């Protein structure tokens with residue numbers, strides 16, 4: 166499978182590295198406005214190939230996207246310390262207006278995988294600009310927040326994050342919803358398991374985990390300027406699900422025709438991901454508070470999407 170990455174900064178290049186280490190891609194093309202950066206990242210990533218597999222990695226231009234099954238879009242600007250994701254919208258929507266047409270001209274059959282923030286709204290803008298069906302324009306959405314949630318719960322319980330089953334829903338951002346009522350450790354409901362092993366989920370523990378998920382990006386950006394490893398791994402995970410036609414359930418963002426009464430809005434829900442992109446959504450059973458919070462998140466995102474001129 167051929168994959169192209171437009172925007173070979175920290176997120177794009179780390180996604181490329183993660184793809185190489187997973188050995189799920191035969192051809193990887195890195196593109197950037199800054200050609201020298203794309204060339205340097207491609208060469209650096211290529212030097213990891215002998216330790217992992219056989220991916221052919223190179224820098225290229227838009228013409229080199231032809232034949233790509235997936236195009237990862239990680240171009241544009243990222244948050245400065247203290248800045249929110251929505252504050253990037255105007256600048257990144259402008260970048261995507263320039264980029265999507267060029268991608269579609271050479272790779273009309275590719276699945277678009279959006280990482281740039283605010284990722285839900287940029288996914289919605291990309292869906293409009295490309296004219297592709299919603300299931301073929303996928304935002305990484307809350308795949309990263311879900312990973313952070315599972316990691317923190319796993320640490321509290323002393324179990325592997327992969328044995329924690331639960332999702333963060335809605336916006337990849339401040340209004341996101343941690344769906345606590347759904348979480349299971351193995352097959353056991355979270356609260357029951359936590360009590361069994363003597364690590365109860367007190368309100369204080371929940372609040373700390375909520376903060377750890379919701380504020381993670383701000384804290385990391387304060388410390389090192391940006392985040393890239395978690396999202397790089399998350400993007401590679403999504404590409405693997407597409408490349409191997411896994412039908413994996415992942416929390417990713419696509420335009421939803423109706424999210425709890427909010428029409429036409431991109432947000433994350435657990436969705437089936439395979440070779441055709443997203444083919445189904447698994448609406449979770451939520452409690453009343455979570456349902457209301459998810460509706461609010463959808464309203465926040467809808468207002469943001471409507472603020473972008475067509």
Ligand SMILES: NC(=O)C1=CN([C@@H]2O[C@H](COP(=O)(O)OP(=O)(O)OC[C@H]3O[C@@H](n4cnc5c(N)ncnc54)[C@H](O)[C@@H]3O)[C@@H](O)[C@H]2O)C=CC1
Pocket residue numbers: 171172173174175176177196197198199202239240241242243244253257260263264279280281282283284305306309337391392393396
């Ligand atoms: N979805 C998520 O969970 C996450 C999203 N992000 C977002 O990913 C995006 C990228 O972040 P970083 O890689 O840290 O930024 P970066 O600044 O390191 O890289 C962005 C790259 O895009 C390139 N670029 C800008 N305009 C372009 C154009 N028209 N065509 C091609 N390339 C262009 C730049 O030259 C730069 O190399 C940001 O919007 C950031 O907020 C970051 C972390 C997590």
Ligand SMILES: CC(=O)C(=O)O
Pocket residue numbers: 244250282309381382392
């Ligand atoms: C930057 C960003 O969106 C994140 O790390 O969650």
